[in-house]
Each structure stands twice: as structure tokens, then as C-alpha cells.
Amino acid sequence: xxxxxxxxxxxxxxxxxxxxxxxxxxxxxxxxxxxxxxxxxxxxxxxxxxxxxxxxxxxxxxxxxxxxxxxxxxxxxxxxxxxxxxxxxxxxxxxxxxxxxxxxxxxxxxxxxxxxxxxxxxxxxxxxxxxxxxxxxxxxxxxxxxxxxxxxxxxxxxxxxxxxxxxxxxxxxxxxxxxxxxxxxxxxxxxxxxxxxxxxxxxxxxxxxxx
Numbered sequence: 001x002x003x004x005x006x007x008x009x010x011x012x013x014x015x016x017x018x019x020x021x022x023x024x025x026x027x028x029x030x031x032x033x034x035x036x037x038x039x040x041x042x043x044x045x046x047x048x049x050x051x052x053x054x055x056x057x058x059x060x061x062x063x064x065x066x067x068x069x070x071x072x073x074x075x076x077x078x079x080x081x082x083x084x085x086x087x088x089x090x091x092x093x094x095x096x097x098x099x100x101x102x103x104x105x106x107x108x109x110x111x112x113x114x115x116x117x118x119x120x121x122x123x124x125x126x127x128x129x130x131x132x133x134x135x136x137x138x139x140x141x142x143x144x145x146x147x148x149x150x151x152x153x154x155x156x157x158x159x160x161x162x163x164x165x166x167x168x169x170x171x172x173x174x175x176x177x178x179x180x181x182x183x184x185x186x187x188x189x190x191x192x193x194x195x196x197x198x199x200x201x202x203x204x205x206x207x208x209x210x211x
Contacts, residue, residue, distance in 0.1 A: 007128035014133030017144035092117040126176035135184035
């Protein structure tokens, strides 16, 4: 069998608390891929955003878009396989539309933001594999509570529920490349070695054609 070309970019998508960072860490260790994480600690807008969402929503989303684009350019110019914790698609198809729907981002800002995203998207390659961590709201809440991040304490259930609806819509219409969906209500990869092995098998078969 011909050896598949080496993948450059694996991306992990999923709602807040779905387990993206944990899975990114586990897969990067298993495959010796380079992990790329969301830089939450050095985001100059996050605290302000949680205090006053309408005022800071556009600034926050532009910051995310810029940092995600920088990550994609690093991947493109590098030679190693990179696994990315959250994708540029989620910012544009899930988080920004949600802020707009909730009345926390104006129509003018949202249109400007989305057109900017479309321009950037035309300039970068989609991931070789997108892994979507699907989780119900109770699973998300339990995982958010476990990690105890201060700024996440006030996240409302209706906010998570709305994000989940947008994620499902995005996943149904995703046509950029191969995608794996992992049901995190059933597959507890961080606690169960067998469940993690199951994910590895799926990735191997999708990326390398191994059965």
C-alpha cells in the first residue's frame, strides 16, 4: 500500500468544556505532533468581555481571528504535523453568530467580521482532519466545573445550549475536508484507555488508511 503523505494540520473543535485541550495534549503525545493551544492567559480582552459583552465582543473576536490566522500561517510554513486546539471556523460560524443572535454584537460589526473571515479563509488551507468533540450540556457543565476557571463560573446554560445548536449546524454543513465526530457523553477518553484507543484507531484509519 502506498504510504500516505504526512498530514500537516489536525484540528480539534468543540464547545467550551468538551475536552479539546485534554485531547490535544493526549494526541500530541501519542503521535509526537506539535500542539497549538488557545492562549487564554494572554488575551487582553477576555476579562473585559465577560464584564461587558456588547462593548467588547467585536474586539475579542478580531483578536481570536488574528491569533488563529497566525497559527495557520505557522502550520503552513512549518514542516511538522501540528494539532490545533480550536479552529478558525468556530470563531466565525459559532461564537460570532451567537454573540450577534444574543444582541451582543451589532449587525454592522458582525457583517464586517464575517466578510473579513471569508477573505482570510480563502487564503489558508483547511485541516487534513477535523475532530469534533460532541457533548451534551450536562457533560459540558460537569467538565467546566471540574477545571474551575474563574471567568467561566458565570457561563449560563442557555449560552452553552445555543453554542451546541450552532456547532451541530456547522458540523452538518462542514465540507472542507475529512471529519471525525467523537461523542463525549459516551467516549470518556481522558479516563478510559480503551476509549482513547478507539479514537486512535479512527484517526489512523482516516489519516493513514490503516485498518
